[in-house]
Amino acid sequence: MTAFRYRAVNAEGAAAQGLIEADTVRAARLALRDRGLWVSELGAVNSSSTSRTRGDRLSTQRLSLITRQLATLLDAGLPLEQALSVLIEQSEGDREKRIAASLRSEILAGASLSQALSRQQQAFPELYRTIVAAGEESGKAAAVMQRLADYLEARAALAAKVGLAFIYPIVVMAVSILVVIGLLTWVVPQMVTVFQSAKQELPFLTRAMLWASAVVRDWGLALLVLLVLAGVGAWRALKVESIKRAFHAWRLQLILFGRFERASNTARLASTLAILVGSGVPLLRALSAAAGVMANLPLRDAVNEAASQVREGVTLSRALSQSKLFPPVLIHLIASGEATGRLEYMLDKAAAQQSQELENRVATFTGLLGPFMVLAMGIVVLLIVLAILLPVFEMNQLVR
Structure with a gap:
């Protein structure tokens, strides 16, 4: 399935936007119509369009939260594609939903997680991508993601302490x-x-x-x-x-x-x-x-x-x-x-x-x-x- 970003209006004329997963554009339109939404704009979420937008940069706090969620899901035994689907459902911001949907699309297309991250360089820095690639090579992706989440949380906590002081x-x-x-x-x-x-x-x-x-x-x-x-x-x-x-x-x-x-x-x-x-x-x-x-x-x-x-x-x-x-x-x-x-x-x-x-x-x-x-x-x-x-x-x- 592919993630699509849409803009639509409902029966009362109120604007709506978000993400939906479907096999094709036609299936996405039909699913939105079943929800009572009339689509004005519909496009597939892909890594190239997402990485070009400066707005898809993630703060250290948001990046550490996403990493912790993903590490917990992988440690629970969920496949990477399913874990990303859960992330899409749990994410509150549209930015995080777009990034998770883009990563999921790359994974479904056959790319590894590190390859998918490399197409999201605005959101995931080089250090992050290097550590994930090392985890994939060693076969310990879940454990490495846990350590990466610990690292990001400790870094964010230190920055917050210094700032508050x-x-x-x-x-x-x-x-x-x-x-x-x-x-x-x-x-x-x-x-x-x-x-x-x-x-x-x-x-x-x-x-x-x-x-x-x-x-x-x-x-x-x-x-x-x-x-x-x-x-x-x-x-x-x-x-x-x-x-x-x-x-x-x-x-x-x-x-x-x-x-x-x-x-x-x-x-x-x-x-x-x-x-x-x-x-x-x-x-x-x-x-x-x-x-x-x-x-x-x-x-x-x-x-x-x-x-x-x-x-x-x-x-x-x-x-x-x-x-x-x-x-x-x-x-x-x-x-x-x-x-x-x-x-x-x-x-x-x-x-x-x-x-x-x-x-x-x-x-x-x-x-x-x-x-x-x-x-x-x-x-x-x-x-x-x-x-x-x-x-x-x-x-x-x-x-x-």
Whole structure:
């Protein structure tokens, strides 16, 4: 059977759309007519049309959910074609239904799951396809899919923890900026005008605050436009490979954020290598796939260089240590795994250690950043209050 995407109207004239399975286009039209739908558009779902649409990209959360469902169905003994049919029925979004229907059509046409996934490159990244192909080659597709689901869920959970940890500092910063702008544009001019009418010389702090208030009121919009243009220009500049590479190298040198960058990429590398090696993927192929998930370009280059050295017979731990970009704990754990023949286990340990270190560093940083932002806002508000009160103190002294 083939999956068809349709658009139709019912007897009341309401629009309807979705997917239906049938042997032929005629059978699909008859089935829709039996449902009381009059078809305006009907077409077979195929991988080429699906992969061309950018809208069929899947988030890590949705991809992990689909993988977990498929792994559970395969582990229960369902054939792949039937498991995909269940996925089509269970999927809530039209995007997931289209992708599952397209995969099922490819399977029914005689393709393997990895071949079907290769025609859905927008939805399934290279790492995903490589692991599935390894599972098919080893005959352990269900077990490999379970590990792949675990990997995707752990990756999504780590990203969610890091993202949530930064919400509070960002909210505090945004509120602080809005409060300071409000004070400078409305409160300060209203209060200080009273003292200017007394024709007395204002203190330096008051004059500085008035100048800052005038800049915000008169040039605030222009400064905002310039800031947006600068951000767009920086974003476009980072599209250039050489500039992006230099920027990534500079980020690694930062005292605090460099450690975040190194820990996150190292955790991603170790977990990716662990699941690939555990799935039976050769080490050189695993290194090539793992390099593709590295977000930092110098670290990615270091992994590619390590792969070249491994191809020449150098051990993985020694090859990675040559760049001096990776944490020593990763090198030592890999060396231990190579010496004991438990490379997969030690890579899992390294991934867990680096993920935990990243979580601890983010928690510490955000825990300190919130109070620091409150303290900085308090200092700014104190300066504004002093700028308003200093003329009052001087007037009191003159009166005395």
